[in-house]
Amino acid sequence: MADKPTFYDVFRQRGVSRRDFLGFCALTATYLGLGPNGAASVAHAMQTKPRIPVVWLHGLECTCCSESFLRSGHPLVSDIVMSMISLDYDDTIMAAAGDQAEEILHDIIRDYRGAFILAVEGNVPLANDGMACIVGGRPFKKKFEETARHAKAIISWGTCATSGCVQAAKPNPTRATPIHKLVDRVPVINVPGCPPIAEVMTGVISYILTYDRLPELDNRLRPKLFYSQRVHDKCYRRAHFDAGQFVENWDDEGAKQGWCLYKMGCRGPTTYNACATIGWNENTSSPIRSGHGCIGCSEDGFWDRGPFYERLPDMQQWGIESNADKVAAAGAAGLGTAVAVQLGATAIKRVMKRGDKPDASATQEEKETQA
Amino acid sequence: MKHYIPYHQLPEGGIPPPVTIYGPGVRWWHWINGLLVLVLCVTGYFIGVPPPSALGDPSSLYIMGWIRFLHLASGYLFALLAIARLWLTFVEKGISHHLFVPAIWRAEWFDGFMRQIRWNLLINDQPKRYVGLNPLGGIAMLLMYVLPGFIIIVTGFAMYAEVTGHDSWQYALFGWVTTIFGNTMDLHVIHRLAMWVMAGFVCIHVYIAVREDVMSRQTMISSMLSGERQYRR
Ligand code: HEM
Ligand code: SF4
Numbered sequence: 001m002a003d004k005p006t007f008y009d010v011f012r013q014r015g016v017s018r019r020d021f022l023g024f025c026a027l028t029a030t031y032l033g034l035g036p037n038g039a040a041s042v043a044h045a046m047q048t049k050p051r052i053p054v055v056w057l058h059g060l061e062c063t064c065c066s067e068s069f070l071r072s073g074h075p076l077v078s079d080i081v082m083s084m085i086s087l088d089y090d091d092t093i094m095a096a097a098g099d100q101a102e103e104i105l106h107d108i109i110r111d112y113r114g115a116f117i118l119a120v121e122g123n124v125p126l127a128n129d130g131m132a133c134i135v136g137g138r139p140f141k142k143k144f145e146e147t148a149r150h151a152k153a154i155i156s157w158g159t160c161a162t163s164g165c166v167q168a169a170k171p172n173p174t175r176a177t178p179i180h181k182l183v184d185r186v187p188v189i190n191v192p193g194c195p196p197i198a199e200v201m202t203g204v205i206s207y208i209l210t211y212d213r214l215p216e217l218d219n220r221l222r223p224k225l226f227y228s229q230r231v232h233d234k235c236y237r238r239a240h241f242d243a244g245q246f247v248e249n250w251d252d253e254g255a256k257q258g259w260c261l262y263k264m265g266c267r268g269p270t271t272y273n274a275c276a277t278i279g280w281n282e283n284t285s286s287p288i289r290s291g292h293g294c295i296g297c298s299e300d301g302f303w304d305r306g307p308f309y310e311r312l313p314d315m316q317q318w319g320i321e322s323n324a325d326k327v328a329a330a331g332a333a334g335l336g337t338a339v340a341v342q343l344g345a346t347a348i349k350r351v352m353k354r355g356d357k358p359d360a361s362a363t364q365e366e367k368e369t370q371a
Numbered sequence: 372m373k374h375y376i377p378y379h380q381l382p383e384g385g386i387p388p389p390v391t392i393y394g395p396g397v398r399w400w401h402w403i404n405g406l407l408v409l410v411l412c413v414t415g416y417f418i419g420v421p422p423p424s425a426l427g428d429p430s431s432l433y434i435m436g437w438i439r440f441l442h443l444a445s446g447y448l449f450a451l452l453a454i455a456r457l458w459l460t461f462v463e464k465g466i467s468h469h470l471f472v473p474a475i476w477r478a479e480w481f482d483g484f485m486r487q488i489r490w491n492l493l494i495n496d497q498p499k500r501y502v503g504l505n506p507l508g509g510i511a512m513l514l515m516y517v518l519p520g521f522i523i524i525v526t527g528f529a530m531y532a533e534v535t536g537h538d539s540w541q542y543a544l545f546g547w548v549t550t551i552f553g554n555t556m557d558l559h560v561i562h563r564l565a566m567w568v569m570a571g572f573v574c575i576h577v578y579i580a581v582r583e584d585v586m587s588r589q590t591m592i593s594s595m596l597s598g599e600r601q602y603r604r
Contacts, residue, residue: 163553218537219550228537244425244434254424263421270533270556300553312419312563313556324560325420328567335571339578345493346586 004050014083024080031203045210053108053116056090059140060133060167061122065158068195072202081202109150118151122160125174132174154188162190169303189214190221194297199278200226231268231294234276265309266293273298372465378480378503386602390502393598394463400456401595407449412570414442450524469504498587500602515572519565526562
């Protein structure tokens, strides 16, 4: 690998000054929470390790992950990370097109077999041989399989890739299937969100590129760095939750006061993401800060856990309009009826029996009642 | 009590002598546990569907905080009591095992089960007197209390692991539950449905206990207080 250029070599070739480079290292170290000496170790890694190419494939998706990524908070970060990636293959932002582009992909697979990072945005529809997603005249399924096999690791960008998102919502007509279910030997790292936060994306990719290893993952393959806490845990409206102060209508006093959005269906208590800490668009805002509850976009199957504006999700098993409490109410009505019928029938039976045969042939029980 | 007492039916005539079926452990467990279930159902209901908003400064209000504290504290006790109840099955014999292992393979038990159904459908005029747990009631307890109770404890601690975080012992022990479901919203829904099943059980349980006490020629409520089943004509 000695002949392969380092990251630093590439940055210099692309006109990034040493000053900017060190600035980038400092920022990256901060995002990753590496402490005061982190910047130096990032810089060291970038100057000594051969550059790891990144191939970025687009499957069944809406490109919102790329859009988010392009808006990384700090221009330095986005410039540098983008230049690292655009060197290789990303069909929406690379300069090359057509055959030329496909050739680059082949070259990377040939030259960096088992040594490149595959980033996948979107998922793979398996139904009808993958006909629901055609890229470059062929099903995306084929392209993905050919590339994934040779990757060193796979980053699944966004909820599409990690759990299917809207195209996998019931009844999932194209059998859109998340990436980690399609590979077995290549390690996968899930970066969910619709889209994921830009800083989370650059943070993850910088970590992998600088350290040449995956960050620590949780049981659903998400980097603990960014996904180990719920939105609810760090929400700035949490004091109102604990106090029991809730927005009950979009135009009520509570909404004006910025009370907790739990009753308006906020999914913060079941959503693991960094929105409450990193925020969106250079920390300008976040869904909850703008007065709208969290919809849980980084959680598995969040489209099937609606309605977004109600706390209890629908239970489609019992019909679209029912939820746990409505099912219970139906059960309670049934129970109440059964008890009423039994009590009524018991009473009627007793009265009738008493009328029928009030003599020696009565049962013990009746004798007792009569006694 | 030194021995397990199997389910058996009693002869029709006469007044059989009283039998001690419950030890003090099971009786204390029953009433404390009942209180906890009540607290858990009420606080749990409000966790999912909170009461109307309180007015005032959040620095001096802690309504959801207390509701959740009460729920989580009684949740721990409920789980500990469940373990204690399992343990009592082995140390305090009597009929304490009927709750977990109804003797469905025994003809006498099955006969009692069918009789109990007919009695409740008002087909039989005469309730059978027996030693042991009401077989129909026992099945209801297994399916509508023990099973949902187990589900509630597992999903409850899995949700608790969300609060305490990925490095907690709750997560180490119950994190696998979140892995099964993926979206932890499902845990809330299952926990809540199990609550409704259990609440339904509590209603039936109280109603039937009173009804049987009045109509079945044997004590029910006082048996859970004194440990003795007494019979009358
Ligand atoms: C009879 C037993 C119990 C009943 C009836 C019950 C009921 C409930 C209900 C209805 C909810 C609200 C669910 C929702 O809509 O989000 C809830 C929440 C919860 N329960 Fe229980 N529960 C019981 C036992 C337990 C136990 C044993 C634990 C374990 C410690 C537990 C821990 C929790 C937790 C952590 C929550 C979520 C709190 C939150 O979201 O802030 N529960 N429970
Ligand atoms: S707004 Fe949502 S995340 Fe914030 S405290 Fe309320 S429920 Fe939790």
